[in-house]
Each structure stands twice: as structure tokens, then as C-alpha cells.
Amino acid sequence: MSITVNIHQALRHLINNQATAEVSGTTVGECLADLVRQFPCIETKLFNKKGKLLHYVDIYVNLESSYPEELAKPVMDGDKLSITLMIAGG
Amino acid sequence: MLTVDELERYDRQIMLREIGEAGQEKLKRASVFIAGIGGLGSPAAIYLTVAGIGRIRLVDHDRVDRSNLNRQVLHWDNDIGRSKVKSATEKLKRLNPEVEIEAIEQTITEANLAELLTGFDLIVDAMDNLPTRYLLNKAALDNNIPFFHGAIYGFEGRAMTIIPHKTACLRCVYRGVIPEEKFPVIGVTPAVIGCIQATEVIKYIVGIGELLTNKLLNYDALNMEFTEFNVKKDPHCEHCSHMKTTG
Ligand SMILES: [Zn+2]
16 A cells, blocks of 8 residues: 655655655554654644644545544555645734 | 726736636726835735735734844834834835835724724734734634734744634634743744734635634744645534634
């Protein structure tokens, strides 16, 4: 299983300044767990202490919002995930 | 009716089949409310002014600070300490005296927003914080006013167009708040996003093209990539789920 994850600009320094990473899993949650296995520093930027996705993190699967299933949303080989953060500057 | 001066001033855009004299007249009859006249509001206001929008209301409570000048291009070095709406109005009137520009030096609140919006056809969201953006989103929905969202952070920007009763709203996409913070930014990022907002406004008024509705446009300036995320109306949205959907 190979799924490409596009990482928000503000988090790229946590994955060796890459824009994307390859992960495996059958759900969004498994893919993010694999990402955290590869890059442990990213964990606290995505999840709270209870392991829930932070409310300002949005995950898109093939450019479609994963909300409301979020971590439970199934993914397939070749899917593209995007991790985005809410922004509000003007 | 357009005047001889207006026909000359807008000649190059009236040449566009999509605009023509009829489109230019629609722009002249339109009134646009711009919330915030900083990094996003400056380019949005400049291009809406030169395009010939009839009436523009600028609302911002802030004063010009030296640290604004890397991006808020309507404010210049000798404006430091002055009211942003006054500084902006002065330049916009010189850019295009045909446009009626109103400056309102106020903080947007739940209490004053409905009154501030009275008589305006469209809202440009050029704020720098989520709580006010949510107030604007809610007021746009309640008053059935199209809402043009833009936001930036560093080398990244977002834009989305919201048509009440029809499309996903800002609250369908963003569900919480983020702490207000000093955000990093370089002027070229809000320049792009503010111009995208102005483009959406012009298209909406004239009635041409495809709008950024049910789409969150993400601009990654570092990789020079534009991505459109598809978003849907959230059936549980705090702001729009109670509203009847049409069209
Ligand atoms: Zn909504």
C-alpha cells in the first residue's frame, strides 16, 4: 500500500523539508500513524494528548474533505492525502 | 449610463466580450463592503476601485504601523500612526475619483455589523482573525449577501466564494478557532489572494465565469501550486445548516 501525503508548508521542516511523504494504511488514521512512525516530531502538531485530530488540522483525500469521518475514512492504494492547517492571516 | 470619461477610463475592459458596456454598468451599480484594509484589503480595494465599482465601504479600526508596510500597500511611510481607512481612502480616491469610497473607522462586532452592511451587495473578507471572519460569514448568510473569503499565512494563501443558501460556507470548512498570533507574511502572498478575491467579486457582479464556490483554493507560493479542495455544505454547520438550500 502506498499513499502520498502532501504536508502543509508549516510542517515540512518536521519531515526533512519535503513537501510529501509516502505512507501506508487502509484508513486516514492508519496513514497518519505511519507518518508519525516515520517522523515522530509531527505527532503533537496533528493530534492532541488523547490522540484526537486537532480541530485546526484538516485532512483531504484526493482533494475531498475527510470530515466528518476523518481518521476512520478508508483510503486505497494510490490515494493522495493532504494535511492542511487552518489559516486566518490577512 | 456610463459617462464619456468612464467609457474612456474603462475602454480596455469594456473591450472584453465578457464585460462590455453592460458589464461595466453592473460594476458601476455595485456596492462592495471591504472588511479590513491591510494585506488582503489593499490589493482587493485597489483593483475593485480601478475596475469601477460604484461604491466601496472600508471598515477597519486599526492605525498604520511601520511593520504593516511590507504588505499593506495602500499605506505608505508617511502614514505611520494614521487611521488605515483614512490613509486608504485618500489613495483610492486619487486612483479613481469616479468611485465613491467610504471610510469607517470601527471595530466590526456582532452588535454593529448588520448596520454596517446595510445597503451593500457583497462582502470581501480581508480580516486577520477568525472570530471576525465567522461574524462576517454569519452576517453574510443571515442577510443573503455573497461573501468572498481570503486568508494568508507566510507563503500560503486561501480563497473561497460563498453564495448564501447555495454553497458551503466558511463555517462548513473551518470548525474551530486558532489562537490570534503574529503571523509571518511577505507582501506578494496577500497581493495574489486579494487579487483573486477582487476577481471573484468582478465575475460575480458581471455574472461571468466559474466562481470558487464549494471549493477552497489553496495557493502554495513556494512551489507555485494552486490546489482546489472540494468542500461540501456540512449538514450540521453551526451557521448554515438551518438555512433552506436553493439552486
Ligand atoms: Zn455552513
